Amino acid sequence: MGCPNCGGDELAFPVPDAVREFLPDDRPAATLCATCLWVSPADDAPDEYPDFTRVSGALPSDGETGAVVAVLLALLDRLVVHRADAEAVATEAERRGVDVLLVLDRLAADDGLDPHLDLARRRRQLEQLI
Ligand SMILES: [Zn+2]
Numbered sequence: 750m751g752c753p754n755c756g757g758d759e760l761a762f763p764v765p766d767a768v769r770e771f772l773p774d775d776r777p778a779a780t781l782c783a784t785c786l787w788v789s790p791a792d793d794a795p796d797e798y799p800d801f802t803r804v805s806g807a808l809p810s811d812g813e814t815g816a817v818v819a820v821l822l823a824l825l826d827r828l829v830v831h832r833a834d835a836e837a838v839a840t841e842a843e844r845r846g847v848d849v850l851l852v853l854d855r856l857a858a859d860d861g862l863d864p865h866l867d868l869a870r871r872r873r874q875l876e877q878l879i
Pocket of ligand 1 (some may be wrong): 752753754757762782783784785786787827
């Protein structure tokens with residue numbers, strides 16, 4: 750099964766407890782597309798967090814923290830509807846030592862990606878929230 754948006758390879762990850770309540774879908778896992786950064790809910794959670802740096806060196810090397818950032822990417826895609834949730838997840842990522850605005854800058858600059866969302870625009874919108 751590939752990404753529903755671009756057909757690319759996906760990375761499956763468990764949704765961290767700390768941010769699960771902020772996702773519109775309450776399934777235990779999700780997948781992140783390694784090409785377009787599309788996030789889909791998934792039923793089967795892998796036992797361990799994957800290495801998100803396989804998607805981009807811009808993502809945190811700590812798997813659980815990477816998963817928090819992936820959840821943020823899911824919410825940024827629908828930021829208008831999920832403002833408060835995105836703000837809460839961004840705050841959780843920052844609490845774990847992630848500079849989320851810098852991560853978005855670096856993802857936008859990563860030539861290995863073809864993001865389906867306008868990262869520069871979402872970054873500006875997020876900057877106004879946090
Ligand atoms: Zn994709």
